[in-house]
Amino acid sequence: MARAETEHAVGVDLGGTNLKVALVERAEGIVRQAVLPTEAESGPERVLDRIVEGVARVVQGFEAHGHVEGIGVGAPGVVSLDRSTVTKPPNVPGWETVHLADALGPRLRAAGIDVAGPVIAENDANAAALGSAFYGSGQPFDSFVMVTLGTGVGGAIVVENRLFRGTTGAAGEIGHMSIDYEGPYDRAGVAGAIEAYLGQRFLSRHARYQLLARDTGLHETGGHDLRDVTPQHVHAAALAGDPAAIEVLAWAGHKLGVLLGSVVNLLDIRKIVVGGGVSQAGDLLLDPARRAMGRCVIPSMCDGIEIVQETRGNDVAMLGAARLVFEHLDDHRDDHRPAG
Amino acid sequence: MARAETEHAVGVDLGGTNLKVALVERAEGIVRQAVLPTEAESGPERVLDRIVEGVARVVQGFEAHGHVEGIGVGAPGVVSLDRSTVTKPPNVPGWETVHLADALGPRLRAAGIDVAGPVIAENDANAAALGSAFYGSGQPFDSFVMVTLGTGVGGAIVVENRLFRGTTGAAGEIGHMSIDYEGPYDRAGVAGAIEAYLGQRFLSRHARYQLLARDTGLHETGGHDLRDVTPQHVHAAALAGDPAAIEVLAWAGHKLGVLLGSVVNLLDIRKIVVGGGVSQAGDLLLDPARRAMGRCVIPSMCDGIEIVQETRGNDVAMLGAARLVFEHLDDHRDDHRPAG
Numbered sequence: 273m274a275r276a277e278t279e280h281a282v283g284v285d286l287g288g289t290n291l292k293v294a295l296v297e298r299a300e301g302i303v304r305q306a307v308l309p310t311e312a313e314s315g316p317e318r319v320l321d322r323i324v325e326g327v328a329r330v331v332q333g334f335e336a337h338g339h340v341e342g343i344g345v346g347a348p349g350v351v352s353l354d355r356s357t358v359t360k361p362p363n364v365p366g367w368e369t370v371h372l373a374d375a376l377g378p379r380l381r382a383a384g385i386d387v388a389g390p391v392i393a394e395n396d397a398n399a400a401a402l403g404s405a406f407y408g409s410g411q412p413f414d415s416f417v418m419v420t421l422g423t424g425v426g427g428a429i430v431v432e433n434r435l436f437r438g439t440t441g442a443a444g445e446i447g448h449m450s451i452d453y454e455g456p457y458d459r460a461g462v463a464g465a466i467e468a469y470l471g472q473r474f475l476s477r478h479a480r481y482q483l484l485a486r487d488t489g490l491h492e493t494g495g496h497d498l499r500d501v502t503p504q505h506v507h508a509a510a511l512a513g514d515p516a517a518i519e520v521l522a523w524a525g526h527k528l529g530v531l532l533g534s535v536v537n538l539l540d541i542r543k544i545v546v547g548g549g550v551s552q553a554g555d556l557l558l559d560p561a562r563r564a565m566g567r568c569v570i571p572s573m574c575d576g577i578e579i580v581q582e583t584r585g586n587d588v589a590m591l592g593a594a595r596l597v598f599e600h601l602d603d604h605r606d607d608h609r610p611a612g
Numbered sequence: 613m614a615r616a617e618t619e620h621a622v623g624v625d626l627g628g629t630n631l632k633v634a635l636v637e638r639a640e641g642i643v644r645q646a647v648l649p650t651e652a653e654s655g656p657e658r659v660l661d662r663i664v665e666g667v668a669r670v671v672q673g674f675e676a677h678g679h680v681e682g683i684g685v686g687a688p689g690v691v692s693l694d695r696s697t698v699t700k701p702p703n704v705p706g707w708e709t710v711h712l713a714d715a716l717g718p719r720l721r722a723a724g725i726d727v728a729g730p731v732i733a734e735n736d737a738n739a740a741a742l743g744s745a746f747y748g749s750g751q752p753f754d755s756f757v758m759v760t761l762g763t764g765v766g767g768a769i770v771v772e773n774r775l776f777r778g779t780t781g782a783a784g785e786i787g788h789m790s791i792d793y794e795g796p797y798d799r800a801g802v803a804g805a806i807e808a809y810l811g812q813r814f815l816s817r818h819a820r821y822q823l824l825a826r827d828t829g830l831h832e833t834g835g836h837d838l839r840d841v842t843p844q845h846v847h848a849a850a851l852a853g854d855p856a857a858i859e860v861l862a863w864a865g866h867k868l869g870v871l872l873g874s875v876v877n878l879l880d881i882r883k884i885v886v887g888g889g890v891s892q893a894g895d896l897l898l899d900p901a902r903r904a905m906g907r908c909v910i911p912s913m914c915d916g917i918e919i920v921q922e923t924r925g926n927d928v929a930m931l932g933a934a935r936l937v938f939e940h941l942d943d944h945r946d947d948h949r950p951a952g
Contacts (some may be wrong), residue, residue, distance in 0.1 A: 334759060443879050445877040450870055533790065534874070569804070
C-alpha cells in the first residue's frame with residue numbers, strides 16, 4: 273500500500289503545569305500548536321477535557337484539508353506495555369489508571385472531532401526521545417540514549433530508531449541510577465541517584481550550599497541567602513562569566529558524565545542526547561560531562577562517544593507523541609514498510 | 613525444513629589459564645568435554661593449535677554417529693559485531709586481531725576434523741549469558757541480565773532470548789559501571805567501578821584491609837597479615853560462621869545490589885543471574901545484594917525483581933558458545949523457525 277502524500281497526527285505533551293498539543297505532519301513536523309494550562313489540581317476528568325480542548329484547537333478547520341491518523345500522548349507516570357493506559361502521573365491528584373482511548377474517544381466525538389486512528393500513550397521521556405530521533409538532535413543517530421534534565425531526570429533508550437522499552441515498558445529511568453552508593457537520596461529514595469544532583473530542585477539546593485559563602489553575582493538574582501536560586505540563575509550567571517556559577521555547572525556536568533559513562537559501558541550505545549530545561553546550560557554543563565564520560569568509558573568503547581544537546585527543546589515530546597501514531601501506521605501497513 | 617533429530621556443536625571457553633571445550637547436543641547439553649591448559653604465554657599460534665586439540669578430543673570417534681554443525685568460541689577481549697574476529701584478549705600476549713574461521717579452518721582440516729558449519733566468536737560473558745538462557749539458571753527468564761564475578765566482573769544482557777549487543781557488539785560491560793564517582797579505580801581506570809570492589813583481586817584486598825585487625829579465622833587460612841586471602845577463603849570462613857567474613861561478603865553484596873538497582877532502573881529487566889567463581893558464596897553475597905537492590909529500584913519497578921545464582925557454574929560459557937551455532941542454524945533455516 274502506498275503511503276498517502278501527507279500524514280497528520282496529533283501529539284500531546286501532558287505536563288503537570290501545561291498541556292502542549294501539536295498537529296504534526298510526518299515529514300514537515302509541527303503544523304500548528306497550542307499550549308494550555310493542564311489544571312491538574314482539578315483532577316483527571318478535567319485534565320482529559322483539557323486534552324480534548326487542546327486537540328480541538330490544533331485540528332479546528334483542518335478536517336477540510338485532510339484527516340488526523342491518530343493521537344499520541346506523552347505522559348508522566350507509568351504507561352502500560354501495550355501503550356493503552358496511564359497510571360498515577362505525579363501532579364495529577366486522583367488519576368489512578370486511565371485507558372486513554374476509552375476516556376478520550378467519547379469526549380472527542382462529543383466535540384465533533386473525527387480521529388481516524390488510535391490513541392497511543394507513552395512515557396513522556398520516551399516520547400521526547402522518539403521526537404528527538406525523528407525531528408531533533410537524535411536524527412543522525414540510529415541508536416542513542418536520551419537524558420531529560422527537568423524537574424526530575426528522565427531518560428530513554430533508542431535502539432535502531434525504536435524505543436527500547438524493557439519488560440513492562442518502563443525502561444530508561446536514568447534519573448534513578450546511582451553514582452554514589454552513599455550519596456543523597458532522590459525522590460524515589462535511591463541513594464546517590466543522578467536526579468539527587470541534577471533534578472531542578474536538587475541542583476538549586478546544591479548551588480545554594482556551594483555558593484552561599486562565595487563572591488558571586490547570584491547573591492543578586494538568587495534571593496536572600498540564595499534561597500530562590502534556580503538552575504536558570506546559575507546558567508545566566510555562568511554565561512556572564514561568574515566563576516562560581518561556572519563551577520556549579522561543571523560540578524553537575526561531572527556527575528552527569530560519570531553516569532553516562534556507566535550507561536555507555538552497559539549498552540555500547542555511544543551517542544547521548546541531553547534535553548530538558550537544565551540542558552539549556554549547554555556546553556557549560558556538557559563539556560565537563562564529556563570530560564568525565566571520556567574517563568569513565570572503557571578504552572575499547574571510547575571511539576565515537578558523543579554528547580549533544582537537544583536543540584528542539586521541549587517540542588520533541590509533542591513530536592515524539594505524534595510519531596507514535598506514524599510508527600503504528602508503519603507497523604500495520606500490509607507490506608510492513610520500514611518506518612521512515 | 614524439519615530440524616534434524618539431534619544437532620551437535622562444539623563450544624569453546626577460551627580462558628587465560630584453561631581452555632574448556634565441549635561437544636554439545638542442542639537439547640541434551642554437554643555430551644563430552646575436555647579441559648586443557650591454554651598455554652597463553654606461548655602466543656596466539658599455540659593457543660589456536662590448542663583449541664584444535666581440544667576440539668579433536670571431544671569430537672574424536674563422534675563422526676561415526678553424526679556431524680558437528682559448527683564451533684562457537686567464547687573469548688575475552690573484543691569480538692567484532694559480525695562475530696568473526698577476536699581482538700586482544702587479555703592474557704594472550706601477541707594476539708592482535710584474529711579471524712577465527714580463517715585461523716582455525718586449515719588447522720581443523722589438517723587434523724582431519726570435519727565441521728559442517730561456521731566458526732563463531734562471542735565475548736565470553738555474552739557466551740555465558742546465552743548458556744545460562746538455554747541451559748542454566750536463566751532458562752525461566754525471557755530477558756535477564758547476567759553478571760559474572762570472576763577475575764574481573766563481566767556482564768551481558770539477554771532480551772527475549774537473544775543477546776543485546778549494542779552498536780559494536782561490546783554491550784554488557786557491567787564491571788566498569790560506577791557506584792561511586794570518587795571511588796577506587798578498576799583496571800580500566802574507572803572510578804568506583806563495581807569491578808574495583810568485586811573483582812577477585814580487589815575483593816581480596818578489601819577483605820584484607822577490612823579484616824586485618826579483626827578476630828577472624830581468616831588469619832589461619834589467609835596467610836601472614838592476610839596477604840594471601842582470597843574470596844574463597846572468605847566464603848569458607850563465612851560458611852563456618854565467621855562474623856567478620858560474613859560482613860565482608862555482605863559489604864560486597866551491598867555494592868553489587870546498588871549497581872543492579874541502577875541496571876534494573878535503566879533497562880526494566882528485572883531478573884538477574886549471577887555467575888562466576890565469586891558467586892559461589894551464594895546467599896551470603898546475594899541476600900545483601902537483594903536487600904540493596906530492593907532499595908535502589910524505583911517502587912514502580914520493584915514487582916518481580918529477582919537475583920538468582922547460576923547453578924551450572926562455568927559450564928554455561930561452553931554451552932553458550934555452542935548455542936551460537938544453533939542460533940546461527942535457526943536464523944538461516946528456510947522457514948526461520950524460532951529458536952528453541
